[in-house]
Amino acid sequence: MQLNYNPTPWLNVIGRFGADIYATQSNLFLHPESWQGDSTAPPLGGYTARGSVENANENSQLLNGNLLATVKKDFGKLRTSLLLGTTVDDRNYKVLTAYGERLYLPEYNSLNNSDPTTQRTKFTQRQQRLFSVLGNLSLNYDDLLILTLTGRNDWSSTLPVANRSFFYPSAALAFNVSDLGSLKGNLGPVDYLKLRASYGQTGRDAQPYLVQSSLTPQTTTGGGFAYGFFGGNPGLKPERGESYELGTEAEFLRWAHRAGFCLLQQNPFAANRNAVPELRHGLYFRPAQRGDVQQPGRGTATARTTLENGGFRLGRDAQFHHTQNER
Secondary structure, eight states: OEEEEEEETTEEEEEEEEEEEEEEEEEEEEOTTOSSSOTTSSSOOHHHHTOEEEEEEEEEEEEEEEEEEEEEEEETTEEEEEEEEEEEEEEEEEEEEEEEESOSSTTOOOGGGSOGGGOEEEEEEEEEEEEEEEEEEEEEETTTEEEEEEEEEEEETTSOGGGSEEEEEEEEEEEEGGGSTTTTTOSTTEEEEEEEEEEEEEEEOOOSSOSSOOEEEOSSTTSOEEEOSBOOOTTOOOEEEEEEEEEEEEEEEETTEEEEEEEEEEOOEEESOEEEEEEETTTEEEEEEOOOEEEEEEEEEEEEEEEEETTEEEEEEEEEEEEEEEO
16 A cells, blocks of 8 residues: 655655465364374374374464655755655564374364374464664766765664664765766767766664574473573674775767776675574574675676667677675
C-alpha cells in the first residue's frame, strides 16, 4: 500500500506499508508398516517406531513500512534535492509441532492414537526488528558539479543494547570537465571527460538470538533446562565496511572511431565480520567476529571501441581487474 501527497510543488511525501502474512498447517502420518523412518535416517516413524504422527502449525508475519519526504528547490543554476525518511522492519515467526509414536490403531491418523509416553511438543519463535532513519542531499550545479551526501542510522533488536545503534554515511562528487565553459569543445580528440570520487560506509546487524546463551529442555537428570550447544556473544557488534573510489570516464571521437575508458581505484574494508562459531572454554560454541579484512589495491579498467560505417556498426569491449587482499 502506498500513499503519495504533494502539499506544495516542491515537497513530496510518500508513505508505504507492506505485510506478508501466512499460516501453514501440516500433518505427517507414517503407517506402522511404512518403509520410511528406519533407525539410520529421518523422518522417524514407520516400522522402527511402530507408526508415528506429527502435526505442525506455522505462522509468519513480516511487516515493513517507510515514510519519505523529498524537498526539491532550484536556486538559479543550482538544483537541490533533500530526502528525509524513516523505515521499520518487523518479523515474527512461530512454529508449534506435536509428535507421537507407537500407534494403537495402525490406520487412524490422530495424535491421540499414539502412546502418551512418546508424545512431545516443541514451540519455536524468532522475532527481530530493525528501525532506521535516513537522509540524502543532492547538489547539482548546472550538470557540471554534482555532490551527493547520504546518511543512515539503524537500531537493531538483534544486537546488545550498547551496540544496537550504528550509523553509516557516504559521499560522492562528480565533475564533468568537458562541460566546463572554456574547455567545452576545446579538448581536441576528447569528446567527453568526467572525474568522480566517492566514499561510503556500510553496516549490517546479526541474526537473532546470538547475544545471550539459550537454554534447552533436558530429558535427563530429572529434566529442567541447561545451556544449549551454541552459546551467546554479549559483545556482538554490527558488521562494518567502508570503501572509496577514484575514477574517470572519457570518450574519444576521431574520424569514425569512438572509444571509452574508465579507471576505478577502490579500497574496500570490513570490520567485525561474523564468522563460524568457535569453541569456547571447551563447553560450547559461540558466534565469533573475526579481524578486519582489507583490500588495499583494486583497479578496474574498461575500454569500448565502436566502428561505424553507414548502417554497419562493430563494437568491442575490454576489461582489466586487479585485487589484493590483506587480513
